[in-house]
Amino acid sequence: MLAEKYREQIAATLAKYPADQKRSAVMPLLYMAQSEYGYVTKEALAEVAEIVGVEPTQVASIVGFYSLYYDHAGGQHRVQVCTDLPCALRGADKFADDLCAKFGIKLGETTKDGMFTIEGVMCVAACDKAPVFQAQNKEGIVYHENQTVESAVKVMEELKGKK
């Protein structure tokens, strides 16, 4: 249970907002739930709803609206390659396709061992350092910039080693 395990962090999060505006904490708490469970589980929805005092369906609508919250499990590591216009002008589409080919999958798919999901994402504010991807997992998000397929494979192998 989040409420017991992270009592102090939850209190500190709620303290950032006015006492009568607990609902504001829903986004930080969803991040907390996601890093605890890997994605926002049904139980997590109910827990977060209880802490901030809204209906679970309202929390579910937040999860649905924002693309960084997941309501189902993906690969252990999400490799999110920016394929938006400025990066694409610098070869990001080819980079993404070649990287996928290395792992025998298509963009948006998960490797058989469940380790990686490689996705195309919109601009991540690193357009001058294309090709760029963010590696997202339970620990958070790390940017990897000015990549080649070789350097990306290396980063991914290191991630795999860490588990």
Place this chain on the structure above:
Amino acid sequence: MEHIVLRHRNIPGLDKLDVYLANGGFETFKRVVTSMKPEEVIKIVMASGLKGRGGAGFPTGLKWSFLTKNRPAYYVVCNSDESEPGTFKDREIMEKNPFQLLEGIMITAFAARANTAYNYMRGEFWPVAKVLDTKIAELRARGFLGKNLFGTDYSLDVHLHLGAGAYICGEESALLESIEGKMGQPRLKPPFPADKGLYGMPTVINNTETLTNVPLIVARGAEWYQSIGVKNSAGTKVMCLSGHVNKPGNYELPFGVTLRQVIYDHGGGVPSGKKVKAVMMSGASSVVLSVTDEILDMSLDYDSVAAKGAALGSASVIVMDESVDLSWVILKTTRFFKHESCGKCTPCREGNYWMLHILERLHSGEGTKADVDLLNSVASQVQGKCLCPLGEFAVTPVLSSLKAFRADFDARAKDAAKPKPAPAAKPTPKKEPMAGND
């Protein structure tokens, strides 16, 4: 040139509190809190001519002066959502010059009579936020944030709030909804944030770059700031240069620099000596400008860019060389806006869906010239009918490139006159699965 916003490029280690303090850091904040009235601060910023760097270019001091009087609470919110494709300046500021941004937020909070300020950062900036949080903690520990600052009755705290992957949250009212723990959908305006903003209280909301200018303006005065740049565009602008240039990156330059200077002198020109075909001046939501010598010699300031029918906006300059097929560019921008439409109003939700559909048909080889007309007609129907500017943003590149580069679209039609004029050496884009809720 001396940097104002990217001052860390002149002063190594400026992201360390001791270095920042040694360079006059927080002296201005202290002086403001201990010896000035909020109105006096607003007056200086107003006289400086500082305009919003988040896109709309609204005069900053004027915006602050609109705050409704005598309300129980006031808020300052810094907009670090930075989600416009082609924009990557606020991230550099937060990573490399965090204390100047924080001091800017703090001075603004004092001017707005706010005791709480939030910095709203896009969720992808999670690692940046982690570091910024430690900087804020340092300020609390050193007594720059907290209760009864410097022995006065003024108290202030600053908090970070992370978004979670939604472009629309960069729109100020959607951003406020998001801090309130709701879906990031824009509010009807009026009321404006200066009257009813966060939690229904008067709120100042400004972009990261805007607020990072504030400490030096208040320290050195409005006249100093006015002496940089050109008429109606005082100061400097961080230009985010991306696309087909040899040296993409952030360049902080005084307003009045020409596009040619930015691309060739600072950006090192176009790879392989190719010609520039088109530019977008403010990210994916810009008018697509067909580049001629006249455009290259355009002065980059609010008025001159507007005179060419475009907007300087956040100055996210996307450069495209002669190999680029504009129909492919518009497929990319439309895919972005279709993905990011919040779904609240029908013209934007449906219009983007249909425009993408048509573009994908053209790119699959199944489209006809009638589809190009249909694209024009759908985009024209969306124009002027949306709840917030996102819908407008989406059709701006579509309509402007159909006007300037219609041949690129027609060449994609299966009933186009053969042989096809060879457009881009780009692979035919396919439908890309996007992360999250498409």
